[in-house]
Amino acid sequence: MSSQITGAQSLVRSLEAAGADVVFGIPGGAILPAYDPLYDAEHLRHILVRHEQGAGHAAEGYAQATGRVGVCIATSGPGATNLVTPIADAYMDSVPLVAITGQVPSGAIGTDAFQEADICGITLPITKHNFLVASADDIPRTIAEAFHLASTGRPGPVLVDLPKDILQATTSVLPADVWPPTLCLPGYRPVTRPHGKQIREAARMISAARRPVLYVGGGVLKARAAAELRTLAELTGIPVVTTLMARGAFPDSHPQHLGMPGMHGSVAAVTALQKSDLLIALGARFDDRVTGRLSSFAPKAAVIHADIDPAEIGKNRVADVPIVGDCREVIGDLVAALQGEPRADLAGWWRQVDGWRRTYPLGYDRPTDGSVAPQYVIERLGRIAGPEALYVAGVGQHQMWAAQFISYEHPYTWLNSGGLGTMGYAVPAAMGAKVGRPEATVWAIDGDGCFQMTNQELATCALEGIPIKVAIINNGSLGMVRQWQTLFYDQRYSNTDLGTRPDGAGTSAGTSGGPGAGAASSAPRGARRVPDFVRLAEALGCVGMRCESPDEVDATIDKAMAIDDAPVVVDFVVHRDAMVWPMVAAGASNDEIRIARDIAPDFDYEEA
Ligand SMILES: Cc1ncc(C[n+]2csc(CCOP(=O)(O)OP(=O)(O)O)c2C)c(N)n1
Ligand SMILES: [Mg+2]
Numbered sequence: 001m002s003s004q005i006t007g008a009q010s011l012v013r014s015l016e017a018a019g020a021d022v023v024f025g026i027p028g029g030a031i032l033p034a035y036d037p038l039y040d041a042e043h044l045r046h047i048l049v050r051h052e053q054g055a056g057h058a059a060e061g062y063a064q065a066t067g068r069v070g071v072c073i074a075t076s077g078p079g080a081t082n083l084v085t086p087i088a089d090a091y092m093d094s095v096p097l098v099a100i101t102g103q104v105p106s107g108a109i110g111t112d113a114f115q116e117a118d119i120c121g122i123t124l125p126i127t128k129h130n131f132l133v134a135s136a137d138d139i140p141r142t143i144a145e146a147f148h149l150a151s152t153g154r155p156g157p158v159l160v161d162l163p164k165d166i167l168q169a170t171t172s173v174l175p176a177d178v179w180p181p182t183l184c185l186p187g188y189r190p191v192t193r194p195h196g197k198q199i200r201e202a203a204r205m206i207s208a209a210r211r212p213v214l215y216v217g218g219g220v221l222k223a224r225a226a227a228e229l230r231t232l233a234e235l236t237g238i239p240v241v242t243t244l245m246a247r248g249a250f251p252d253s254h255p256q257h258l259g260m261p262g263m264h265g266s267v268a269a270v271t272a273l274q275k276s277d278l279l280i281a282l283g284a285r286f287d288d289r290v291t292g293r294l295s296s297f298a299p300k301a302a303v304i305h306a307d308i309d310p311a312e313i314g315k316n317r318v319a320d321v322p323i324v325g326d327c328r329e330v331i332g333d334l335v336a337a338l339q340g341e342p343r344a345d346l347a348g349w350w351r352q353v354d355g356w357r358r359t360y361p362l363g364y365d366r367p368t369d370g371s372v373a374p375q376y377v378i379e380r381l382g383r384i385a386g387p388e389a390l391y392v393a394g395v396g397q398h399q400m401w402a403a404q405f406i407s408y409e410h411p412y413t414w415l416n417s418g419g420l421g422t423m424g425y426a427v428p429a430a431m432g433a434k435v436g437r438p439e440a441t442v443w444a445i446d447g448d449g450c451f452q453m454t455n456q457e458l459a460t461c462a463l464e465g466i467p468i469k470v471a472i473i474n475n476g477s478l479g480m481v482r483q484w485q486t487l488f489y490d491q492r493y494s495n496t497d498l499g500t501r502p503d504g505a506g507t508s509a510g511t512s513g514g515p516g517a518g519a520a521s522s523a524p525r526g527a528r529r530v531p532d533f534v535r536l537a538e539a540l541g542c543v544g545m546r547c548e549s550p551d552e553v554d555a556t557i558d559k560a561m562a563i564d565d566a567p568v569v570v571d572f573v574v575h576r577d578a579m580v581w582p583m584v585a586a587g588a589s590n591d592e593i594r595i596a597r598d599i600a601p602d603f604d605y606e607e608a
Contacts, residue, residue, distance in 0.1 A: 028075025031102030056086020061432030092419025153190030218245030219283015394450030424453030462541025
């Protein structure tokens with residue numbers, strides 16, 4: 001009656017005890033002992049990815065879609081360093097992630113052993129915490145602590161590094177006997193309950209404000225506070241803006257919603273913040289992409305700043321009323337404090353805000369040459385797949401259009417890499433989201449550049465039965481960078497042409513993709529598509545489709561929607577010169593928002 005198990009067995013049982021049901025990873029020498037008990041784990045599915053970056057983003061997608069902790073696993077050295085990008089991504093976007101890495105045996109640490117990398121050192125500034133485990137006895141407690149740290153307070157990534165000898169050692173500390181282990185995290189006690197005095201002061205300011213705005217960030221989603229937010233918004237009648245990380249936290253169709261603020265935000269959202277007298281920042285962090293030039297951001301506004309992370313408060317903008325706490329509790333308390341209180345009349349403010357909204361709605365030009373507007377593809381996708389689907393974007397122009405032109409009605413239906421802006425996020429994150437929400441339709445909306453960074457995970461999707469759908473918005477270039485070259489580098493397109501479609505496709509010089517059409521591109525490529533995304537998709541075990549005309553957009557999306565038993569990739573060949581508007585140039589003041597090149601909104605006219 002031996003009650004000894006190996007460290008590796010303890011790891012697998014501890015992950016199960018912590019509630020993990022899926023782990024994304026790739027084996028290798030140092031982590032190999034853990035893969036043996038994984039082989040017959042009953043409650044933990046391992047999904048073999050093709051690149052560790054894919055494992056990390058898949059775990060993030062799973063976490064963002066479900067609210068649970070995402071788990072990824074890799075071997076030492078290059079396996080671990082391949083996780084660095086998704087770990088940094090999770091850190092910037094506060095995603096609960098536990099990364100398990102193998103490490104060289106304890107005795108070899110520090111000797112430049114084969115596949116040794118100091119992953120704890122490397123990830124120190126991009127993890128909430130990391131552990132180098134020193135004894136197999138410590139594994140249950142360490143895993144419990146990692147899950148606790150990742151998912152409480154401000155969520156974030158935690159790394160657990162396990163030397164091979166620790167995985168191979170035996171231990172009599174059985175997870176089943178000790179679960180839940182007593183955590184040993186001195187000093188870690190996130191404040192979730194807001195201070196009553198701060199709430200009262202905030203309520204007083206909200207009642208008196210004449211031009212207030214609810215500035216809603218991703219923290220509201222992390223706190224699962226969308227319902228409370230709606231109650232607060234409807235009780236007060238205050239206009240709402242949702243940041244890139246908060247899309248879906250408040251229904252886009254709600255009459256009080258002004259859309260997204262920031263560099264590519266709506267004129268109404270950006271301008272309402274600029275002219276506000278009170279910003280009620282909830283789980284938002286005054287990111288430079290929202291504030292524009294900080295010194296001229298919302299110059300007349302007082303600030304109520306609620307965040308679970310005290311380090312965020314006052315970091316970029318001084319808060320008149322700082323509130324440390326969980327957004328759900330904060331909003332609930334604000335609602336209670338405001339109930340039945342008299343409030344300033346917001347009719348004049350709404351007249352102004354509605355004027356901006358009416359005069360400057362989001363829009364785009366239809367190409368006159370018969371090519372497809374990328375915004376049109378995304379708009380139709382949102383309409384046809386509907387508000388119950390999940391949309392997962394890459395990084396670039398397509399990401400901004402996906403944030404602008406899809407109507408998000410529910411929380412956790414919009415996933416993207418906001419803080420780090422990681423190209424390659426979409427396909428693996430969509431894979432993880434689909435694993436977490438198998439009943440939902442999951443569309444990755446990706447760029448032709450981003451897609452080439454991580455599309456190998458489509459092989460994982462095909463073999464593991466994870467039928468995601470991918471819309472490649474193929475503009476033939478690193479479009480967002482090209483947009484900056486158009487605007488700020490005199491149209492000198494240095495190294496942004498990708499050659500993913502025939503020359504001339506989707507330009508005013510070409511037809512929609514006829515062989516050799518046009519010669520407008522900088523590098524002559526003839527009729528080649530490198531890569532041919534349809535054939536690439538098929539090679540990866542997916543269904544591949546192409547759409548090159550506006551008339552085919554709906555039918556193509558319908559066809560993709562009808563396929564449920566395989567991943568689908570659609571190559572949407574779109575107009576190559578489309579740009580993202582509105583735009584506030586980097587470093588400029590939000591007062592200098594442009595609705596098209598050199599065209600500023602006419603606020604004087606509107607206010608007259
Ligand atoms: C890993 C990484 N490398 C470089 C960048 C810089 N970058 C931001 S957007 C972009 C272009 C993305 O191109 P594509 O995927 O085709 O999207 P598009 O803008 O054309 O829609 C680049 C290179 C980045 N964000 N991430
Ligand atoms: Mg592109």
